[in-house]
Structures are given as structure tokens and as C-alpha cells.
Amino acid sequence: MAVREAEPVGSLQEVKEVGLDREDLLAIYRHMLLTRGIEERGHILYKQGKIPGSFYTGRGNEGAAVGVGTAMGPNDVGTPLHRDMGVHVTRGVEPWRVFAQYMGREGGPTGGRDGNVHMANAELGLHTMVSHLPAMLPVATGMALAFKIRGDRRVAVGWFGEGSAARGDAHESMNMAGVRQLPVVFVCDNNQWAYSTPTYLSYSVEHIADRAAAYGFEGVVVDGTDVLAVYREARRAIEKAREGGGPTLLECLTLRMEGHAVHDDAFYVPKEMFEQWAAQDPVERYRTWLHNHAGMTDDEESEITSAVKRILIEALDRADESPLPDPSSLAGGVFASFEDLDTPHHK
Ligand SMILES: Cc1ncc(C[n+]2csc(CCOP(=O)(O)OP(=O)(O)O)c2C)c(N)n1
Numbered sequence: 001m002a003v004r005e006a007e008p009v010g011s012l013q014e015v016k017e018v019g020l021d022r023e024d025l026l027a028i029y030r031h032m033l034l035t036r037g038i039e040e041r042g043h044i045l046y047k048q049g050k051i052p053g054s055f056y057t058g059r060g061n062e063g064a065a066v067g068v069g070t071a072m073g074p075n076d077v078g079t080p081l082h083r084d085m086g087v088h089v090t091r092g093v094e095p096w097r098v099f100a101q102y103m104g105r106e107g108g109p110t111g112g113r114d115g116n117v118h119m120a121n122a123e124l125g126l127h128t129m130v131s132h133l134p135a136m137l138p139v140a141t142g143m144a145l146a147f148k149i150r151g152d153r154r155v156a157v158g159w160f161g162e163g164s165a166a167r168g169d170a171h172e173s174m175n176m177a178g179v180r181q182l183p184v185v186f187v188c189d190n191n192q193w194a195y196s197t198p199t200y201l202s203y204s205v206e207h208i209a210d211r212a213a214a215y216g217f218e219g220v221v222v223d224g225t226d227v228l229a230v231y232r233e234a235r236r237a238i239e240k241a242r243e244g245g246g247p248t249l250l251e252c253l254t255l256r257m258e259g260h261a262v263h264d265d266a267f268y269v270p271k272e273m274f275e276q277w278a279a280q281d282p283v284e285r286y287r288t289w290l291h292n293h294a295g296m297t298d299d300e301e302s303e304i305t306s307a308v309k310r311i312l313i314e315a316l317d318r319a320d321e322s323p324l325p326d327p328s329s330l331a332g333g334v335f336a337s338f339e340d341l342d343t344p345h346h347k
């Protein structure tokens, strides 16, 4: 079974056929701008010395993250990683909480206990990543196994990078998901670099999605800079899983447009590569599409842009007002009680 390479999305009609109306289209744009805005401001906070550690950005991955996040159903679950701020934003995480998290403040989702993008809101169906990669794939697979055993019509989405695809837990998860035909979608953010390691040193097949055939399910490669194509493919894979059709491996091809994190200037990435991929910047590409195909007016655009700016300014202030955690609360939240787990996503 050869991997399928997804076509780009062209017309408004095609988009309507996959279930998005004009309001959805504008919401996608807002989510992409918010994602980029959070990451650009995070970079500034880092330079101001307000962030301990580093700041991870997914510049270039906004379309891939928002596309998949938009395709998930309200009761679906996911394990987004450090390039997937767009997933948190799409599912409704408030930007001020992201800044508070990075600044180590009480208002962050981990209450200042963990740093950077090691955060998620379980009530929104997102489960916090641990640093070890791709250790969340077995978690996503396990959630899908639970859904199947209980007969829930829910789907788990697990993210991984092309570099971490080389590790055993990626293989074990996909093998088990294939054997048990679990309702899980594996999303590979293939941004062509794993820190300084290029793809030719990470895998020897043409596409990571080629591997899906060996696990007995479908592999699809999609241009990760085309948010609508990502949405269409993710939606198809998620609904197929929901209907009992088993897993899909969806590979979103992008370029990591910045360093591994903001402390890394990516000197090892050829300049021409950045120039080539900058020409298909996902946010700009979608903005142009909205003007050309969905009749987005300049007024609508500036309304969205200023609303996003306002949200970000308020978010920075609110995060800055959030105190550092009280050291006496250190051991709190380590063990979950039954009440803590009383969310729609733990039932
Ligand atoms: C098991 C493990 N080894 C090493 C690391 C350190 N590390 C963090 S991100 C990263 C690169 C991962 O590359 P890739 O999977 O392509 O994801 P990307 O960062 O490019 O999104 C490495 C080596 C880790 N987090 N986990």
C-alpha cells in the first residue's frame, strides 16, 4: 500500500463539502494568528529575561496544529507537543495561562510546577506532554484502547516529530494500534530537523507515513503549510477512526522556521531552505486564500488582527500579575483524587 499524498485545498466549495462554514474559516485564521502571536511574544519575554529556561516555538507549524485541532471532536483527546501551540489555542486554552506557565507563575496550567510547553488542560481533552519523546504515543494509544473497550465513539490523537519517530515507543504504539484497530490518529509533525539532525539521518524511507503500511493502516502525507488540507485529512482520519476504521498515520510536512528553541540560532539549517519555506508561510498563505476564495474583507481582517492584539496585551499583563507559587504548595497536585478526575474526559 503506497502512501497517499494529499491534494491542496482549492475552492470554497471544497471547504464547504468538508463541513466548514465561513465563520469556521475566520476562526481558523484567528487561531493561527493567536498561535503565532503567543510565540512571538514569548520570544520577546525570553529576551527580556522573564522566562526561566527557554521558549519553544512552532513557527511554520501553525497550519498543521490548528488544522488537526479544528478537526477533533469535542470529546476527543490529544497529546500535543512543543510545536503544537495551535492545538491548545484551538481547543480554548487562554493565552494568559500559556505566558504564566512559561514565567513559572501560579496562573499557569501546572501552577508554576513545570516549565515551558509541558502543560495541557485535561478538561479540554488535552494531556500534558512529558519531555521524553515520543513517550506520549503510548499514552494516546492507551486512551484509544480504553475507548474501544468501553465502546465510546471517541478518538485519540497522538503527536510526534520525525526525529523521535526512530524510537521504540513510536513503533510499539503503532503496531499495537494496528493490531487492535484502535481509534487513534498518529500525527507526525515532520519539520525536517530534530534539533540539528536532518531527515536523511533520521529515516531511510521516503516518507515517515510509508511506515503505516507495515502496521496495517493508512499513511497520508499532507503539506503542513496548507491548514485546510491538513483539516480535511485530519477530519477524514478522525472520523474513520470513530467509525471503527482503525488508525491513520498523518504526516504533516513543514519546515521548523526557527531554532530548536529560542536559545538556538539554527546556524546548521541552510539559508536557502528557510527562504524557500518562507515563501509558503502557513499564516500568510491562508490569509491570501481567505481574501481570494472566501471574500475576507480588509475590515474583517483588521478586526481579527486587532482583537488578537488586544487579547495578547491583556494576556501578558494578566500573566505578569500572577504571583510565583507559594513554596508550601509544592507537594499539591501531585496525586489526583477522584474529584480531580471528574471531568468529561476521564469518564
Ligand atoms: C528520549 C528523548 N531523547 C532526547 C530528547 C531531547 N530532545 C528534545 S526535542 C528533540 C528533537 C526531537 O526532534 P523531532 O522528533 O523531529 O521533533 P521536533 O523538535 O523537530 O519537533 C530532542 C533530541 C528527548 N526529549 N527525549
Ligand SMILES: [Mg+2]
Pocket: 161, 162, 163, 189, 190, 191, 192, 193, 194, 195
Ligand atoms: Mg523534527
